[in-house]
Amino acid sequence: ASGYDIATQCHGGVVEFCKAGTASLREATRDAGGGVARDFFDRYVRVYVGGKGAATGKVTASTLQWLQQSEERLARLHEINEHLVATFLRCWQSPDGDRALPFGDLADGFAAHSQLFRQSESYPRTIMDSIARQPGYGKTWLLKPTGAGGEDALLCVTGKPQDDTPDRWLQRLGWQHLPLKVSPQGVSW
Numbered sequence: 001a002s003g004y005d006i007a008t009q010c011h012g013g014v015v016e017f018c019k020a021g022t023a024s025l026r027e028a029t030r031d032a033g034g035g036v037a038r039d040f041f042d043r044y045v046r047v048y049v050g051g052k053g054a055a056t057g058k059v060t061a062s063t064l065q066w067l068q069q070s071e072e073r074l075a076r077l078h079e080i081n082e083h084l085v086a087t088f089l090r091c092w093q094s095p096d097g098d099r100a101l102p103f104g105d106l107a108d109g110f111a112a113h114s115q116l117f118r119q120s121e122s123y124p125r126t127i128m129d130s131i132a133r134q135p136g137y138g139k140t141w142l143l144k145p146t147g148a149g150g151e152d153a154l155l156c157v158t159g160k161p162q163d164d165t166p167d168r169w170l171q172r173l174g175w176q177h178l179p180l181k182v183s184p185q186g187v188s189w
Contacts, residue, residue, distance in 0.1 A: 040091050041180075043161040048175040051127070051151030059122045066120050076116055084109040103159040110142045110157075124151050127173075134169040141166045153178070 067074055087105045117123045124145050131143055131154075141163060144155045154175060156166050167177055 044091070044158050046156040046158070046166070047178045047180055048154040048156060048166075048170050049152075049178050050175040051124075051145075051153065054122065054151060063117075063120055063122050073116070080109060080112045080116060084113065103157075106157055107138055107142055110144055111138065113144065127151060130173060131169070134166075136165050137169075 067077060084106070087102055087109055090102055091106075114128065118125065118128075128143075128145065131137060137143070140159045142157045143166070144157075145151065146153045146155055154170070156170075158166065170177070
């Protein structure tokens with residue numbers, strides 16, 4: 001998720017990027033009612049804001065150049081992204097609620113994503129290193145930095161429904177929870 005993805009959610013859809021370089025906007029529900037998607041996001045996913053942001057054009061160009069310098073790096077990114085998309089879809093579509101949350105799979109995907117981008121010049125090392133030292137990080141809650149430089153917003157996933165453990169630590173680091181509500185029309189606050 002990038003800041004753009006979060007903004008798009010606020011206007012009613014999911015941005016789906018394909019390997020061929022195309023993007024499409026589609027409705028943010030699994031079924032007509034959208035109940036499972038709404039429950040998953042409301043219970044397990046939070047967005048935090050308060051970062052300093054980055055010059056999107058410059059950082060995006062630099063990161064894209066870095067990615068394109070290695071076919072192996074690009075292939076690894078696609079592999080990690082496909083794993084995360086599949087895992088989120090399992091969460092989103094699961095009829096079993098809490099028992100079905102594959103938190104270990106999400107943690108593995110977040111860690112792999114972080115490990116790959118940590119090699120990039122624009123990776124927000126200071127923020128992520130500080131957060132990684134907080135109690136429960138990687139075990140009961142996860143974060144993915146968003147935006148071009150990773151400092152626009154933080155996407156947080158908790159392993160337990162409505163776990164507020166990350167709130168206390170992230171607030172100390174200057175981040176604020178953005179209370180969003182997911183609906184079939186998108187996100188509101």
